[in-house]
Amino acid sequence: MMKKTIGIWRSWALVAGMMIGSGILTMPALLAGYGSYSFIGWAVTGFGAVCLALSYSFLSARKPGLGGPYFYVQEAFGPKAAAVVAWGYWISLVASVAALALSFTGYSETYLSFIENNSSYSAVFSIAIIILFTVINIRGVREASMVQLITTVVKILPLLFIGVAGIMFGEVEEIPAINPDDSSIFQMVAGLCLLIMFAFIGVESATLPSEDTIDPKKTIPRASILGTLTAVIVYMLAMLGLMYIIPLAELQQSTSPFADAAQILIGNSGAIIITIGALFAISGTLNVCIMITGTIMLAGARDGMFPKFFSQQNEQGTPVRALLFSSALGIIFLLISNSKSLISSYEYLVIIATFAVVIVYLGTGLASLKLQWNDYQQGQKLSVVNLIIALFATLFSVLAIIGTWVLYQ
Numbered sequence: 001m002m003k004k005t006i007g008i009w010r011s012w013a014l015v016a017g018m019m020i021g022s023g024i025l026t027m028p029a030l031l032a033g034y035g036s037y038s039f040i041g042w043a044v045t046g047f048g049a050v051c052l053a054l055s056y057s058f059l060s061a062r063k064p065g066l067g068g069p070y071f072y073v074q075e076a077f078g079p080k081a082a083a084v085v086a087w088g089y090w091i092s093l094v095a096s097v098a099a100l101a102l103s104f105t106g107y108s109e110t111y112l113s114f115i116e117n118n119s120s121y122s123a124v125f126s127i128a129i130i131i132l133f134t135v136i137n138i139r140g141v142r143e144a145s146m147v148q149l150i151t152t153v154v155k156i157l158p159l160l161f162i163g164v165a166g167i168m169f170g171e172v173e174e175i176p177a178i179n180p181d182d183s184s185i186f187q188m189v190a191g192l193c194l195l196i197m198f199a200f201i202g203v204e205s206a207t208l209p210s211e212d213t214i215d216p217k218k219t220i221p222r223a224s225i226l227g228t229l230t231a232v233i234v235y236m237l238a239m240l241g242l243m244y245i246i247p248l249a250e251l252q253q254s255t256s257p258f259a260d261a262a263q264i265l266i267g268n269s270g271a272i273i274i275t276i277g278a279l280f281a282i283s284g285t286l287n288v289c290i291m292i293t294g295t296i297m298l299a300g301a302r303d304g305m306f307p308k309f310f311s312q313q314n315e316q317g318t319p320v321r322a323l324l325f326s327s328a329l330g331i332i333f334l335l336i337s338n339s340k341s342l343i344s345s346y347e348y349l350v351i352i353a354t355f356a357v358v359i360v361y362l363g364t365g366l367a368s369l370k371l372q373w374n375d376y377q378q379g380q381k382l383s384v385v386n387l388i389i390a391l392f393a394t395l396f397s398v399l400a401i402i403g404t405w406v407l408y409q
Helices: 008-019 022-034 037-062 069-077 079-108 119-138 141-169 185-200 216-245 257-302 320-337 342-377 384-408
Strands: none
Touching: 008 141, 008 216, 008 257, 022 037, 022 185, 022 216, 022 257, 022 342, 037 185, 037 216, 037 342, 037 384, 069 079, 069 257, 069 342, 079 119, 079 257, 079 320, 079 342, 119 257, 119 320, 141 216, 141 257, 185 216, 185 342, 185 384, 216 257, 257 320, 320 342, 342 384
């Protein structure tokens, strides 16, 4: 039996590290057009993410299992519903891999002039980044989780710096509230939730490698809640500081907003430091995202939801075939979107990834409600708190799904 290697801090790093990446680092350009209204979206989405984290905490404490979201949906609703969740989750991860690689490229452009304004070189560079982190994951879960812990700690510091420095030294006295499409507040918030939820993909990360997690019934719930709260605090602080530093019109056009903010605050040296921190942040998220593509395919292949071909593991327990196939498809996604500008390509991939994953989160919320009812019918005490949390998680997922219609109407 292989030794388990993922404790509380590595598990926390999977959650916080998966979330704190290209979402917060590139998302400001997409949200600048909403001004201070974007903070309503952050607040609602943060609340929804916490409810999802608490739902996963309940489910994992109740019965941890490889495969995370689809494992719980299978227990609640059977294999057909689980197959929809498994495939939706995997597609979301594959699109996320492509989006993260583009974000990494965007932050690299300032110092690698040969890829700036050249879509072919930019695509090749993005593909090389995907290949690099696929190789890291092929080496095994232990190495991948250690890389994740290091990059998570490194990435948080520059974001906190921009947030605090922006609030202290920024010149903007008031951030205007902007409704760019003149839609209703409900429609606007629904659209914001869909976009912002990309920054919270990963709330379920700790549940996935349960076979490698030490004391999963305790470790997974704690890591899920702690990681999500870490992300919420960092996001709100960093976004506020950023809007105090860069005018909204300029922010909408920036492919590396935090590096631009550091340039304004402390010059070239600050921009270089923040860019390095941003690259650590994005690479950490990309690392765990690639890890999870293999994990979900491995679990699904064992249960007949993916071809058995992907159930094979090497001596270190790594699902090599699943990792290679997932990364190859991520590269295809990247190439398909490459005809657009970097920000437009990023937004396109974000919407695909987020829509697919909120279907998964909806399934999780419904599974939590169903399993709690099943336990109650078998004589166990019903927790009103857990029931309300699952209900909020479900309603939030529905709101984000409505956001897809809002953005594309």
